[in-house]
Amino acid sequence: MKDFKIILSEFAKVDLSTRKAAVATVVRVRGSSYRSPGARMLITDDGRWVGSISGGCLEGDALRKARQVMQSNQSITVTYDTNEGSNQNLGISLGCNGIIDVLIEPAQQSIDLFQSLVKIDRPVALATVFGGTTCVGEKMLLGETTLSNPSISWLVEEKLRTLFETRESKAETFTHGNDTCEVFLELVQPGISLIIFGGGFDARPVSQLAKSLGWEVQVTDECAAHIAPLFFPTADKLSLCQRQFIDRDFNITPYTACVLMSHNFDYDRDVLKKLVNTSTPYIGIMGPRKRFDKMLVDVTLNDEQMSRIHSPIGLDIGAEAPDEIAVAIVSEIQARFSNRDGGFLRNRGGAIHPRDEKTDQVFKQVYLNS
Numbered sequence: 001m002k003d004f005k006i007i008l009s010e011f012a013k014v015d016l017s018t019r020k021a022a023v024a025t026v027v028r029v030r031g032s033s034y035r036s037p038g039a040r041m042l043i044t045d046d047g048r049w050v051g052s053i054s055g056g057c058l059e060g061d062a063l064r065k066a067r068q069v070m071q072s073n074q075s076i077t078v079t080y081d082t083n084e085g086s087n088q089n090l091g092i093s094l095g096c097n098g099i100i101d102v103l104i105e106p107a108q109q110s111i112d113l114f115q116s117l118v119k120i121d122r123p124v125a126l127a128t129v130f131g132g133t134t135c136v137g138e139k140m141l142l143g144e145t146t147l148s149n150p151s152i153s154w155l156v157e158e159k160l161r162t163l164f165e166t167r168e169s170k171a172e173t174f175t176h177g178n179d180t181c182e183v184f185l186e187l188v189q190p191g192i193s194l195i196i197f198g199g200g201f202d203a204r205p206v207s208q209l210a211k212s213l214g215w216e217v218q219v220t221d222e223c224a225a226h227i228a229p230l231f232f233p234t235a236d237k238l239s240l241c242q243r244q245f246i247d248r249d250f251n252i253t254p255y256t257a258c259v260l261m262s263h264n265f266d267y268d269r270d271v272l273k274k275l276v277n278t279s280t281p282y283i284g285i286m287g288p289r290k291r292f293d294k295m296l297v298d299v300t301l302n303d304e305q306m307s308r309i310h311s312p313i314g315l316d317i318g319a320e321a322p323d324e325i326a327v328a329i330v331s332e333i334q335a336r337f338s339n340r341d342g343g344f345l346r347n348r349g350g351a352i353h354p355r356d357e358k359t360d361q362v363f364k365q366v367y368l369n370s
Contacts, residue, residue, distance in 0.1 A: 007040060027077070039051070062102060218236060219237075
């Protein structure tokens with residue numbers, strides 16, 4: 001979701017009377033790559049870009065290909081082989097050991113869709129054609145639009161419906177008669193939103209770091225002095241809210257992380273009583289374990305509610321200073337929403353990113369609520 005927001009923000013600054021723009025999207029990966037399918041970047045004809053499709057290796061060539069797209073106004077798919085010795089056409093030795101397909105299309109074909117996607121409050125399934133006999137760049141949003149080829153469209157629709165169960169965004173090939181179509185099937189979910197309860201000094205770096213990841217950030221407190229805009233310049237919303245009105249004033253969804261940082265025991269306890277009855281998958285409470293144990297004297301929780309509570313809050317990275325603690329907190333939230341344990345990658349068996357063993361294709365696995 002962050003890529004969508006970045007692209008929209010920068011596209012709004014483009015003067016289309018003098019400039020042209022294109023969007024590049026990673027639609028398939030076989031082997032290894034820096035970015036997974038679904039990674040996007042916006043490119044303008046003056047040589048600028050935002051977002052990324054790699055670690056910086058492919059962007060230069062993508063810029064050259066994008067200029068062709070801007071001139072012809074026709075979408076194309078470019079295949080990059082980043083294996084050692086196979087990428088001399090790029091003028092560099094990448095050695096990422098992967099084959100990456102990148103769809104490059106005129107920006108205007110995607111912008112309206114992106115604007116609707118950033119507003120969603122539920123998962124949606126999106127299909128993007130990147131090869132075959134059907135028009136490259138054509139898109140289908142399940143329940144909203146269809147592809148121009150009815151036979152292929154029906155097949156794609158059936159596969160899109162399975163994404164809500166498999167939660168695998170990946171490329172598939174569809175065939176009907178003489179028609180063949182390569183399609184990137186993508187499950188798009190709302191971005192993470194973060195509500196920080198308590199506007200103390202240690203909440204400030206948490207807000208800033210979360211916002212840098214593209215999350216929506218809200219900060220609330222019962223004391224107006226704690227939530228001055230000067231303290232939280234990047235936050236999306238600052239709220240003065242009494243604890244008894246939390247369930248009335250905030251829309252807390254399965255995509256909302258809640259962090260209690262007020263250092264006021266009674267306030268945190270009362271807020272916790274409200275939050276456990278919402279659908280938030282993450283409730284983090286600042287303070288030592290004994291503090292939370294004391295809350296349990298007055299708060300009765302079932303096993304499911306307990307599983308969503310993280311106290312003490314954060315990953316065990318030896319954090320001491322506020323900035324370090326912010327890293328621990330935000331990292332734990334990211335791990336929770338990705339269903340990872342936050343351990344060292346060197347100790348992780350197998351590939352970093354999920355992979356289809358039959359095709360050796362990397363796909364983006366959406367773990368939330370799985």
